[in-house]
Amino acid sequence: MGAYILKRLAQTFVVLWGVSLVTFILMNVVPGDPVLLMLERRARPEDVARVRHEMGLDKPRAVQYFEFVAKAVRLDLGRSYFTKEPVTTALTRRFGVTVRLASLAYAIALLLGISMGVAAALKRGSAFDSLITGGAALGISAPVFWVAILLQIVFGLRLAWFPISGIRSPGSFVLPAAALGIRYIASISRVTRTSMLEVISQDYIRTARAKGLAEKTVILKHALKNALIPIITLAGTELGNLLAGSMLTEWVFAIPGMGKQMVDSILMRDLPMLQGTVLYVAVIFVMSNLVVDISYAFIDPRIRYSHGD
Amino acid sequence: MEMMRKNALGILLVVMSVFFLTAAASAAEKKILRYGAVPMKSTLDMELNTYNMVMDISDHITETLVRYDDDMNIVPVLVKELPKPSADGKTYRFELKPGIKFHDGTTLKASDVKFTFERMFTPSTGALMTSLYTMIEGAPEMLDGKATTLKGFKVINDNVFEITLSSPYSPFLACLSASYASIYPEKACKAAGKDWGLTTFIGTGPFKAEKIDFDNAVSTVRFDDYHGTKAKLDGIEFVFIEDPNTRRMEYERGNIDVMWLDATIYPEYSKNAKFAPEIREFTPMGTIYVNLNFKFVDDVKVREAVSLAIDRGVLTRDLMKSTAKEATTFIPPGMMGHDPSAPKYEFNVEKAKALLAEAGYPDGLELEGIVRNTNATGTLGRTLLSVQNMLAAAGIDLKVTQVDPATWTDMRNAGKVPLSIGNWYADFADPDGLITLMESSISRTLSANYNSPEYDGLLAEGRLITDAAKREEIYKKADHLATRVDYATMPLFHETMYYLTKPYVKNFKMTPTYVFHFFGADIVK
Numbered sequence: 078m079g080a081y082i083l084k085r086l087a088q089t090f091v092v093l094w095g096v097s098l099v100t101f102i103l104m105n106v107v108p109g110d111p112v113l114l115m116l117e118r119r120a121r122p123e124d125v126a127r128v129r130h131e132m133g134l135d136k137p138r139a140v141q142y143f144e145f146v147a148k149a150v151r152l153d154l155g156r157s158y159f160t161k162e163p164v165t166t167a168l169t170r171r172f173g174v175t176v177r178l179a180s181l182a183y184a185i186a187l188l189l190g191i192s193m194g195v196a197a198a199l200k201r202g203s204a205f206d207s208l209i210t211g212g213a214a215l216g217i218s219a220p221v222f223w224v225a226i227l228l229q230i231v232f233g234l235r236l237a238w239f240p241i242s243g244i245r246s247p248g249s250f251v252l253p254a255a256a257l258g259i260r261y262i263a264s265i266s267r268v269t270r271t272s273m274l275e276v277i278s279q280d281y282i283r284t285a286r287a288k289g290l291a292e293k294t295v296i297l298k299h300a301l302k303n304a305l306i307p308i309i310t311l312a313g314t315e316l317g318n319l320l321a322g323s324m325l326t327e328w329v330f331a332i333p334g335m336g337k338q339m340v341d342s343i344l345m346r347d348l349p350m351l352q353g354t355v356l357y358v359a360v361i362f363v364m365s366n367l368v369v370d371i372s373y374a375f376i377d378p379r380i381r382y383s384h385g386d
Numbered sequence: 387m388e389m390m391r392k393n394a395l396g397i398l399l400v401v402m403s404v405f406f407l408t409a410a411a412s413a414a415e416k417k418i419l420r421y422g423a424v425p426m427k428s429t430l431d432m433e434l435n436t437y438n439m440v441m442d443i444s445d446h447i448t449e450t451l452v453r454y455d456d457d458m459n460i461v462p463v464l465v466k467e468l469p470k471p472s473a474d475g476k477t478y479r480f481e482l483k484p485g486i487k488f489h490d491g492t493t494l495k496a497s498d499v500k501f502t503f504e505r506m507f508t509p510s511t512g513a514l515m516t517s518l519y520t521m522i523e524g525a526p527e528m529l530d531g532k533a534t535t536l537k538g539f540k541v542i543n544d545n546v547f548e549i550t551l552s553s554p555y556s557p558f559l560a561c562l563s564a565s566y567a568s569i570y571p572e573k574a575c576k577a578a579g580k581d582w583g584l585t586t587f588i589g590t591g592p593f594k595a596e597k598i599d600f601d602n603a604v605s606t607v608r609f610d611d612y613h614g615t616k617a618k619l620d621g622i623e624f625v626f627i628e629d630p631n632t633r634r635m636e637y638e639r640g641n642i643d644v645m646w647l648d649a650t651i652y653p654e655y656s657k658n659a660k661f662a663p664e665i666r667e668f669t670p671m672g673t674i675y676v677n678l679n680f681k682f683v684d685d686v687k688v689r690e691a692v693s694l695a696i697d698r699g700v701l702t703r704d705l706m707k708s709t710a711k712e713a714t715t716f717i718p719p720g721m722m723g724h725d726p727s728a729p730k731y732e733f734n735v736e737k738a739k740a741l742l743a744e745a746g747y748p749d750g751l752e753l754e755g756i757v758r759n760t761n762a763t764g765t766l767g768r769t770l771l772s773v774q775n776m777l778a779a780a781g782i783d784l785k786v787t788q789v790d791p792a793t794w795t796d797m798r799n800a801g802k803v804p805l806s807i808g809n810w811y812a813d814f815a816d817p818d819g820l821i822t823l824m825e826s827s828i829s830r831t832l833s834a835n836y837n838s839p840e841y842d843g844l845l846a847e848g849r850l851i852t853d854a855a856k857r858e859e860i861y862k863k864a865d866h867l868a869t870r871v872d873y874a875t876m877p878l879f880h881e882t883m884y885y886l887t888k889p890y891v892k893n894f895k896m897t898p899t900y901v902f903h904f905f906g907a908d909i910v911k
Contacts, residue, residue, distance in 0.1 A: 107792075107793075108792065108793040108796040108797070109790070109791075109792025109793050109795065109796055110792070110795065110796055110799070111792075113795040113796060113799050114791070114792055114795050115435070115436065115514055116436065116514055117436050117795075121517050121827060121828070121831065122831070123529075124514070124516060124517055125799075127509060127516075127529060128512055128514065130509070131509055131510060131511075131512040132512065156580065159427055159428050159429075159435070160426075160427065160428055160429055160584070160600060161429045161431075161434060161580060161583070161584060162429075162584055162600070170601065171601070174601070226631065229632065229635055230635070233635065233639070234635045234638060234639055237639065240641075241632060241635045241636050241639060241641065242627055242629075242632045242635075242636060243602060243603075243625065243627070244602065245602065245603075328628055328629055329629050329631075329632055330632065331602075331626065331627040331628060331629065331632055333600075333601030333602060337628075341427060344790065344791065344792065345427065345792070346792045
């Protein structure tokens with residue numbers, strides 16, 4: 078297991094290098110000069126040339142990239158073209174915000190998604206099952222910004238139970254987490270239901286019941302544990318998505334997280350900030366996949382990594 | 387014992403109640419104005435950005451030597467009086483008001499002003515709006531890296547300094563009123579280094595920065611040692627909310643006191659009995675116009691035909707719901723150079739068709755209009771679609787393409803935009819800052835490519851002359867030449883804009899340069 082983790086971590090650096098190179102190439106291929114965006118209406122050629130020089134954008138592209146890599150290995154990702162803030166400072170701050178939002182949304186999604194999925198599976202064919210299945214379909218298909226605005230209007234504006242936007246009070250994360258979590262509740266409950274239905278029809282469940290085990294033990298210890306693999310796979314991917322930030326939720330609720338950071342960087346052609354954000358997202362996805370893979374071994378002893386698979 | 391415990395509990399409750407009520411009362415008494423702002427996405431340092439949304443904040447913290455008042459007169463701010471140019475029109479002698487304090491307690495000196503300008507022209511600063519100030523002697527040399535001090539700036543003593551220009555420049559004081567020339571304290575600015583405007587931002591303004599949080603809000607508090615009339619507010623909080631709908635919900639719930647009202651939701655609010663009385667309007671000094679790139683269409687007949695095909699009355703009346711004023715000149719009413727006697731631009735489809743036929747397009751022609759996708763549903767995008775329909779009636783097939791803002795900027799600067807729609811607002815209340823749009827050096831970078839020596843000559847003359855009446859005539863002539871002879875640009879309308887403000891917020895105005903100034907604002911509940 079240790080060797081496997083080390084190998085995966087080594088692969089991470091290759092992935093990060095590849096991601097940074099692709100991002101750099103893409104941002105240099107697509108139209109959009111950050112200096113022209115900065116100067117806006119008064120982009121006289123002499124001013125454009127001077128500012129480009131000061132920002133190092135007149136150097137050959139290869140030199141720019143290798144300078145970036147040389148600094149990045151020392152954890153210096155440069156400064157934003159626009160805010161002039163060190164990229165690592167901005168990312169650290171925004172990562173904290175995204176983690177808080179994602180943790181709450183993830184907790185809500187896991188708790189409700191698994192409970193509802195299990196309950197629906199146990200009451201298969203009932204009105205409750207139809208309600209959960211229908212609700213899940215609605216939750217997956219409802220656009221997140223629509224859910225967000227609805228929550229804002231009902232619980233923020235009309236009932237005034239929670240803040241409408243911003244992150245300045247402890248209750249600020251409730252509505253955004255709910256808006257963000259609803260989709261994940263829906264997807265996790267659907268996968269849980271399907272997985273549970275498959276497991277509870279297995280012989281060993283029948284055997285467990287025949288042995289006289291309590292229904293609670295049968296469901297939680299024998300059925301749910303064995304149904305967890307696809308749920309963990311999905312939950313791992315969703316965790317990556319959540320930690321990468323949600324542009325729409327963050328936009329609507331004025332939450333300064335990673336998702337909004339990334340979109341702003343793309344629109345403003347803020348290459349240092351975008352490079353940093355993309356690297357961050359790549360790390361999140363690589364690490365969340367690694368955690369998922371490792372957790373397989375703990376959930377299902379049949380899965381082992383000792384043979385390099 | 388039980389009785390003692392009960393008494394102790396009672397006393398504790400009373401003390402706590404008094405404490406919390408006092409704290410609440412004290413918080414309630416604080417007059418903090420909460421402005422729902424668009425996120426800055428930039429440093430507060432106005433040498434390093436060009437955004438009005440940043441000026442909304444920075445103008446309360448830092449100050450310029452002079453400023454426009456509500457009646458559009460230039461008035462002294464940090465200087466005792468407005469300087470007169472020397473006999474040759476090149477040198478201005480300024481005297482600072484004595485004892486002006488920066489927020490860090492240091493006193494403003496002439497050396498701080500010198501430092502501010504030298505910092506602006508030092509290439510490593512990366513200042514953006516230097517073109518407004520390169521008339522100062524020695525500025526180009528500094529920008530080229532050939533000099534490290536500003537030749538045209540002479541410190542006489544701590545309070546007196548002279549600025550010498552390379553040639554006379556009438557709008558010089560107007561340029562000094564722009565936020566890009568805000569005066570910084572040398573010592574603090576140098577000490578902050580790259581964090582100036584990020585974590586440290588000190589000025590002489592009526593409010594000092596208390597907390598700079600780019601993600602959420604910038605909080606300011608009243609500066610009690612302010613050299614002018616002290617602010618009535620205890621502070622201003624600039625709360626960043628990107629989404630206009632979320633901003634209006636916060637306004638409705640009472641969490642913000644002032645906010646922009648997007649033109650798209652103005653009709654809904656104007657009919658709302660509760661909010662209609664809270665709507666305020668203002669007309670920024672600017673114009674919405676159509677530009678036709680000379681590189682694609684240099685035949686003046688075709689250009690005139692495009693102008694003739696546009697019904698500006700319909701645009702202002704039907705599209706803008708009478709929230710705009712039909713343009714009769716490029717320079718808006720109220721600004722020097724606006725000609726109130728100018729007739730409406732003619733709308734005549736048949737004449738447009740005849741001109742096209744004369745120009746060799748009897749069956750009409752195709753044009754391409756490019757618009758930023760961020761403007762597609764806003765005033766500019768909707769106006770361009772209306773123009774598209776109007777041009778179609780004259781046989782001009784206008785294909786409209788949407789691109790993202792960065793792509794648009796690239797295309798525009800590369801001269802690849804055949805037809806565009808734009809809004810142009812003055813940085814300062816002088817026509818030179820507005821109709822420079824058509825000057826060849828700027829026009830080239832705006833995909834318009836108007837290159838008229840006569841027009842450039844008029845603008846150059848306007849900069850040299852100090853006589854206001856003569857300048858007025860020059861700008862009227864330049865406006866006429868560009869919009870009615872050469873059809874370099876086609877002014878459409880002057881937009882009215884709106885903001886919402888709670889009834890208890892008093893005494894503030896939006897400046898004609900499109901910036902909120904809450905200097906004299908008060909909260910009276």
